[in-house]
Amino acid sequence: MSLSAEKAERVMKVMNHEEPDRIPTAEWFAGEFTTRWVEWRKTQAHLDSDEKVLVASWAAVIDNKALDPNKYYDLDIMLVVPNSDPKFITPQVSVRDDCTVATSGFGCTVKKRNSHLEDGYMAPMEEYIDFSIKSPDDYARFEFDDPKDPRRFFAPRQDILSGDGFTVLPSYMDNIGAVRDDYCLIGGIYESWEGLWRTRGIANAMMDMAREPDKVRVFCHQLVDFAIGSMQEQVRLSQCQLMYIWGDLGYKTGLLFSPKMWRDIFFPPLKRLVRAIHKEGCLAIYHSCGRNPDATIEGLIEAGIDGLNPLEVKAGMDALHIKRTFGDKLVIMGGIDNARALGAPAGDYATIRKQVLTALNAAKGGGFILQTDHTVPGSVPPENYDYFQKLRREYGGYPLRLGEFDQAL
């Protein structure tokens, strides 16, 4: 069996709430973390020759010298996405003294810092400074380009809205070729809320939802039509069995909008999207940051989602509680605290051990993909992340033996 087939079998077993040989693991690494991790790895005396020639995934295509934590830690899942901007455009990029300003296919204008701050951190996210939809009436005028346009999949693309800086990425198909033998692939699409705020701005979109829900509702269905097209083409080209849906319903202390508004505006297109994903033979993992109350999770399950990510611990999400509450109705992907456990001072292994091994109880019976609770930021000390992976290697094999941290479900 090939490595990718072995990993796909492991992942699909837990997606079906069965126990494979070990808990599968995924991770999204911020470029800043990877850079720091590579530097740290180079300082490790035990770095052997095999590790030095590890082939990276994204980074390898861009820079063959890079080491790759995905490969080093033998992670199971790799997220690969095409250009999925509603409009297929060549971004207008303007490099200024301290920042770069660019337009994107969402019609928004974003600004990013060019350089690191004095303490070594870079502003890792973009600032949205303008949007193409300027009034509720503009929703009806917004035109979507073809989500299956071959250029989205076969041409290199400028990375504007994600990653750590402005760069040209290899094509989707080149990325697939670089990783398909080594990982279980997962595709990615935006659900309607994510597409809505990227085209209109968060505050404007929310005010439209309150004042002009009919116009927003129609636009959300158009966004999902587009996402379905992108998803179908990703499945056709990569044969991926999993689809990641960028959503985001919560913030630190609660939901962004009322459950009633969510059900009225976003639930119908989400349900349609998940149904389309299932029709293609894929399972759907929904990404929602912040605090997601149980009632909201029940709604997501009703919409058909198969898994939930990332269970942000700092927002009060608890993998064990989710497992106990929803059992085999939901796969958990995430739940390891990047902020306080892995983000603890370097070498604070007791804190990491307690949080990780407690959370691993949620993996009993399958239904759990180990991952930190969002992209690993540059503030996580590499040695802490390395210790987390050592715990995974030591305790992540089935049947689970969690010693003093063992809890009944």
Add this chain to the structure above:
Amino acid sequence: MDDQLLSEISACILSGDLTAMREKTLAALDAGFEPMGIIQHGLVPGMEKLGETFGRGEIFLPELLIGAEAMKTSLALIKPLLKSEDLKSKGTVVIGSVLGDVHDIGKNIVAWMLEGAGLNVIDLGVDVAPERFIEAIRANSPHIIALSALLTTSSHQIAKVINRIIEQGLRDDVKVMVGGAAVSQDYADQVGADGYAPDAVGAVAKARELIGIHS
């Protein structure tokens, strides 16, 4: 004079009705209400009620935002008529997201709620370098400087701003409030902030407490 008008101005904040808010504010001004009186007896109670409703989980961000927009619509008509001493009378707050943090929605909501509480708010925006906070303290002599950070990677900038305020000998002149998803009461204590609030409603209460406003 017709106090009913002030109640209706408060109600416009809860409904988020911009057209009605414009009409009621102009009517109140025509009827001879003092601009500061409209703020104190129309906008402030409306924003307090909006905040309380939000705090109880009865409304969410969209309703909070349209309420704040209604408040701003009224304030835009009233502000040009205020005397400069009126603007500063209840207290001044300088607010901004710290260097490296581009998130603005939480910071904006806090700024609007503070404004709706009758405070003079100077919003420096996002990704604000420590030096800009120092300049704003020197230029405006605020009672409070409010620092927001959503990202774990930018929260340490809060400590940098506070250290810079100390280095410049300004710490006794200004209270420091902190907030945002990356910040907690523990963090606020650790960096020596004077106040922390987990949300916009709490931020208004904390700001009033730090300034010494008692309702």
